[in-house]
Amino acid sequence: MSQFDLTLAITAHAETLEAGPAMRSAELAIAAVEEAGFAVQRLLGFDTPTPQTTRYFGQPRFDAWERHSFAFADQGETRSALADIASGRYLAFLDADDLLSSNWLLAAMTLLEAQSNDRMIAHPELIWQFDGSNTVYTQPSQSSPLFTPHHFAMQNYYDALCLAPRQAWQEVRYAPRDVQAGYAYEDWQWALETIEAGWEHVSVPDTLIFKRRRDVSQSQAARARRVSIRSVAPLAIDTIAGFGRQER
Amino acid sequence: MKPPFFKLSAAPVSKKARETARALTPPHTVMPRELWRRIEAAKRCAKPALYPREYGRIKPYFDVEYYLTRYPDIALAWIDPIAHYIRAGAAEGRCPHPSFTAQADQAQPQDARVTAFGKWVQQGCPDLPLVATQEQCPLTPIEGTAWARAERLFDATDVPHYGARLHKHVLAAWMNESPPGFEEEYYLIKPHFDIAYYLSRSPDLIEKNLDPVAHFLRAGADEARDPQAGFSERGFARRYPDLVQQGQSAFAAWIRAGQGEDLITSAYDDIAELAAAMKLVPITAQKLHRETQADVGQRLAFGELGKQVKAAAELDPLIAQSWPEALDLRVAPFNSALTVSRTIDMMRLQERAHRKRAKAVVLVNRPRWGSGRRMEGYIAHALAEIYGAHEVVVMTTEVGGDTPKGRMPEGIRLVDMSDIRSAAPEKQRLLFEFLRSLRPEVVFNINSRTCWDMLKPYGKALCRETRVVGGLFCAEQSVTGFWTGYPVHRFYRHLGKLHAVCTDSHALVSELSERYQLPPESAAKLHVLSAPVDASIPIAEAPAAANPRKKVFWSGRFDPQKRVDIAYKIAEAMPDVDFHMWGEKFLKAGHQGLAPAPDNVTFEGKYASFDALPIETADLWLYTSEWDGVPSILLEVAMTGLPIVGAHVGGTGEVLKAGLSQPIAPFDDVAAFVAAIRQTLAEPQAARNQAAKLRDALIAERTEAAYLQAVKVIVSAPNGSDDAESEREA
Numbered sequence: 017m018s019q020f021d022l023t024l025a026i027t028a029h030a031e032t033l034e035a036g037p038a039m040r041s042a043e044l045a046i047a048a049v050e051e052a053g054f055a056v057q058r059l060l061g062f063d064t065p066t067p068q069t070t071r072y073f074g075q076p077r078f079d080a081w082e083r084h085s086f087a088f089a090d091q092g093e094t095r096s097a098l099a100d101i102a103s104g105r106y107l108a109f110l111d112a113d114d115l116l117s118s119n120w121l122l123a124a125m126t127l128l129e130a131q132s133n134d135r136m137i138a139h140p141e142l143i144w145q146f147d148g149s150n151t152v153y154t155q156p157s158q159s160s161p162l163f164t165p166h167h168f169a170m171q172n173y174y175d176a177l178c179l180a181p182r183q184a185w186q187e188v189r190y191a192p193r194d195v196q197a198g199y200a201y202e203d204w205q206w207a208l209e210t211i212e213a214g215w216e217h218v219s220v221p222d223t224l225i226f227k228r229r230r231d232v233s234q235s236q237a238a239r240a241r242r243v244s245i246r247s248v249a250p251l252a253i254d255t256i257a258g259f260g261r262q263e264r
Numbered sequence: 265m266k267p268p269f270f271k272l273s274a275a276p277v278s279k280k281a282r283e284t285a286r287a288l289t290p291p292h293t294v295m296p297r298e299l300w301r302r303i304e305a306a307k308r309c310a311k312p313a314l315y316p317r318e319y320g321r322i323k324p325y326f327d328v329e330y331y332l333t334r335y336p337d338i339a340l341a342w343i344d345p346i347a348h349y350i351r352a353g354a355a356e357g358r359c360p361h362p363s364f365t366a367q368a369d370q371a372q373p374q375d376a377r378v379t380a381f382g383k384w385v386q387q388g389c390p391d392l393p394l395v396a397t398q399e400q401c402p403l404t405p406i407e408g409t410a411w412a413r414a415e416r417l418f419d420a421t422d423v424p425h426y427g428a429r430l431h432k433h434v435l436a437a438w439m440n441e442s443p444p445g446f447e448e449e450y451y452l453i454k455p456h457f458d459i460a461y462y463l464s465r466s467p468d469l470i471e472k473n474l475d476p477v478a479h480f481l482r483a484g485a486d487e488a489r490d491p492q493a494g495f496s497e498r499g500f501a502r503r504y505p506d507l508v509q510q511g512q513s514a515f516a517a518w519i520r521a522g523q524g525e526d527l528i529t530s531a532y533d534d535i536a537e538l539a540a541a542m543k544l545v546p547i548t549a550q551k552l553h554r555e556t557q558a559d560v561g562q563r564l565a566f567g568e569l570g571k572q573v574k575a576a577a578e579l580d581p582l583i584a585q586s587w588p589e590a591l592d593l594r595v596a597p598f599n600s601a602l603t604v605s606r607t608i609d610m611m612r613l614q615e616r617a618h619r620k621r622a623k624a625v626v627l628v629n630r631p632r633w634g635s636g637r638r639m640e641g642y643i644a645h646a647l648a649e650i651y652g653a654h655e656v657v658v659m660t661t662e663v664g665g666d667t668p669k670g671r672m673p674e675g676i677r678l679v680d681m682s683d684i685r686s687a688a689p690e691k692q693r694l695l696f697e698f699l700r701s702l703r704p705e706v707v708f709n710i711n712s713r714t715c716w717d718m719l720k721p722y723g724k725a726l727c728r729e730t731r732v733v734g735g736l737f738c739a740e741q742s743v744t745g746f747w748t749g750y751p752v753h754r755f756y757r758h759l760g761k762l763h764a765v766c767t768d769s770h771a772l773v774s775e776l777s778e779r780y781q782l783p784p785e786s787a788a789k790l791h792v793l794s795a796p797v798d799a800s801i802p803i804a805e806a807p808a809a810a811n812p813r814k815k816v817f818w819s820g821r822f823d824p825q826k827r828v829d830i831a832y833k834i835a836e837a838m839p840d841v842d843f844h845m846w847g848e849k850f851l852k853a854g855h856q857g858l859a860p861a862p863d864n865v866t867f868e869g870k871y872a873s874f875d876a877l878p879i880e881t882a883d884l885w886l887y888t889s890e891w892d893g894v895p896s897i898l899l900e901v902a903m904t905g906l907p908i909v910g911a912h913v914g915g916t917g918e919v920l921k922a923g924l925s926q927p928i929a930p931f932d933d934v935a936a937f938v939a940a941i942r943q944t945l946a947e948p949q950a951a952r953n954q955a956a957k958l959r960d961a962l963i964a965e966r967t968e969a970a971y972l973q974a975v976k977v978i979v980s981a982p983n984g985s986d987d988a989e990s991e992r993e994a
Contacts, residue, residue: 044575119572153593154594161543166541169607171596197724197725198723198724198726222572224572241721246725251701257619
């Protein structure tokens with residue numbers, strides 16, 4: 017039996033100062049979870065970190081966080097590796113330049129704990145993009161009438177920064193990023209593959225992730241190169257209509 | 265100081281009504297909460313002692329919200345608006361309802377028993393003429409009086425989470441009055457106008473202190489600056505032109521139409537199809553979209569969501585800069601016009617493919633004119649033979665229209681994507697995703713530009729997942745005379761990714777192999793699909809030898825490639841012979857200098873099918889061309905036993921066998937053409953005998969069985985894409 021109820025895993029590559037607000041937001045969200053009586057494991061995963069990133073996160077103020085370094089040059093694979101290291105019943109991810117709303121972790125855990133279905137993946141209700149570009153959009157539950165697989169086949173519904181039983185990442189690994197071969201958007205791929213594997217994505221009301229858009233983000237680079245996800249079986253023409261739809 | 269009419273009204277909103285309104289939770293409304301509470305309190309006023317009958321008469325029709333929006337002085341003074349109207353407003357010409365065109369009624373003193381509005385009510389609220397003005401609404405500032413009123417109205421407990429600064433500007437805009445002469449439309453739309461939304465999207469108006477509603481009337485409507493999230497000025501005007509009056513905004517038209525829930529206000533033309541994808545009717549989908557925006561908007565402005573944003577903005581102030589976007593919340597799947605059309609276009613294509621997979625896909629740019637199967641038809645027939653017709657999809661990507669009868673096998677699915685008008689990058693992505701959704705074993709691209717272009721960004725992924733075969737015909741010359749076309753531009757770029765390349769001629773294979781010095785493994789990807797001949801075409805009888813004038817037939821596109829000018833020169837040199845020419849009479853740019861046809865040339869127009877040609881009246885077939893593959897028309901003519909004199913260029917030599925026909929090189933040697941024609945006409949029987957042998961030779965070489973076998977070889981080989989091979993090796 018794990019001693020931790022939740023692992024919050026933060027991935028970093030070249031972040032330094034912008035990680036300050038991210039880390040503070042993480043601590044505030046963790047505090048809310050701990051106040052509710054849950055134990056939280058703090059993980060920092062560095063993927064081919066720059067020396068500046070290593071130095072920044074080496075500050076004593078972050079000593080409560082377990083630090084792990086990888087050399088994947090692939091955020092998805094880093095997340096998969098962190099899922100292997102994590103010991104919380106639940107696992108949540110944060111990128112080192114993004115922020116959590118302070119209620120996110122607790123609200124998501126509370127919602128999942130209250131479900132009879134233990135194969136659910138929780139997402140914040142809103143994604144709030146800021147800095148390099150500004151957009152605010154919803155992440156509807158699969159059971160919402162706003163969910164349609166036809167949209168999902170062309171555009172991702174669910175960001176990677178979610179909370180779920182750790183098992184979700186153990187069952188469904190992130191596909192390796194391979195922009196040269198025309199493949200990217202591993203979060204979109206993962207969302208589709210988890211549904212295929214029987215997981216249900218739900219939206220947690222009144223919660224947000226604040227995603228910092230850099231001048232050139234990975235997603236923007238992927239869009240510029242016009243790459244796509246790998247082919248996912250249920251998106252075939254004759255099966256897509258029923259894909260992911262939940263009883264309302 | 266109290267306003268002068270205060271004593272006239274003597275009907276303040278009661279303390280109880282104020283407290284009741286204060287305890288209410290405002291719904292999501294574009295109106296500031298401070299004003300909304302005053303309106304709610306005003307609605308709760310008891311009937312006054314004075315003029316109770318008139319009060320009772322007009323109350324059911326009195327638009328309190330409208331009155332207090334139009335006359336914020338009354339709202340600020342906490343006066344019962346109905347009582348105010350009876351005692352003073354009517355005499356001042358104030359207007360209690362947007363459909364009531366008020367005139368100052370000086371004949372109605374303060375003690376009048378029936379107001380002008382009361383009379384209108386008694387008459388059954390008849391329609392009154394709209395006071396439309398031809399003038400343009402001026403851009404007016406938010407006046408100092410409005411700012412002062414906003415200060416009085418401001419309540420710190422009702423400040424939305426996006427902050428007091430924007431909120432105060434919104435309040436001041438609400439307290440501002442209409443430019444004179446524009447009251448009717450201004451106050452009609454103002455109660456529904458989301459000032460915070462409009463200002464956040466046009467921050468220049470904040471800097472210039474301009475009234476946003478007046479700005480909308482003056483310029484915003486024309487500039488498609490929308491008055492609230494979920495209402496598209498342009499979308500509504502496009503959808504309901506009959507409702508929108510000249511010179512007035514679509515937004516006003518929508519309000520006049522009662523903001524009917526049966527009216528679509530979305531910006532997206534494809535809302536009905538998106539709704540269908542959601543298994544909803546369009547109105548329900550729109551309602552869901554608007555309700556989600558309203559609900560989330562309310563929680564952002566006043567609820568936990570907004571509180572969380574505010575707290576996060578204290579950690580990083582940059583977060584607050586996304587508030588304008590939050591007021592225009594993107595609700596999936598309605599995110600943007602681009603994402604909606606992307607989804608809908610995909611659904612359209614899938615619908616056209618009957619929502620069934622296909623084992624083979626043939627892509628063509630357009631249904632090409634002319635008879636015969638052409639390469640796409642032969643391939644489709646072979647694929648239908650291999651997989652079954654129901655497993656074959658033929659797509660037209662650039663130009664739609666009917667495919668000539670008989671070209672495609674019965675039972676295949678024809679999918680036209682030429683009507684999809686998205687920008688090229690989107691169309692390429694759409695084609696890529698659509699092809700993947702079909703889960704085909706093989707895709708043949710026969711001249712689809714979209715497909716060739718798509719292979720650049722998506723080729724690696726697509727070619728790894730399925731066999732993609734590029735079909736190539738001879739290169740072409742541009743109007744400036746330089747070589748261009750897919751064999752020149754695309755072959756070297758894509759051969760590595762492709763499973764195979766098929767051509768119609770050995771000549772092209774030789775040319776490509778030589779030019780690019782292909783190594784054996786690359787050369788092995790090249791396949792010649794030699795078009796079968798139709799042996800059922802009967803040998804045509806020869807015309808009577810006694811005919812005084814011989815007839816030469818010619819057919820083709822009147823374009824630079826087919827060198828009509830050479831045909832004319834030949835005709836000119838042979839005035840004793842009649843030339844009959846069929847084809848599409850158009851000339852590309854750069855070929856405008858064609859001389860008038862000689863007198864012995866007759867232009868016959870297009871023919872519906874090859875068998876419609878009066879071949880039995882012809883003595884000879886002339887074929888001119890500067891460059892070529894294996895023209896279908898030559899194969900058809902060869903089956904009739906008609907002698908052929910033709911240019912020996914590219915792949916024509918694979919039909920015009922020496923000794924059995926008269927191949928001419930170089931292509932522009934008019935004298936050689938004339939000599940060959942003269943010789944053929946002089947010895948008709950010998951020429952017919954050669955032509956019959958040519959027919960036999962082609963029938964032996966070019967069989968459907970051989971073609972089918974060649975296609976089978978291509979589709980049954982393991983995916984030859986370099987990436988697929990690497991993956992297999994890995």
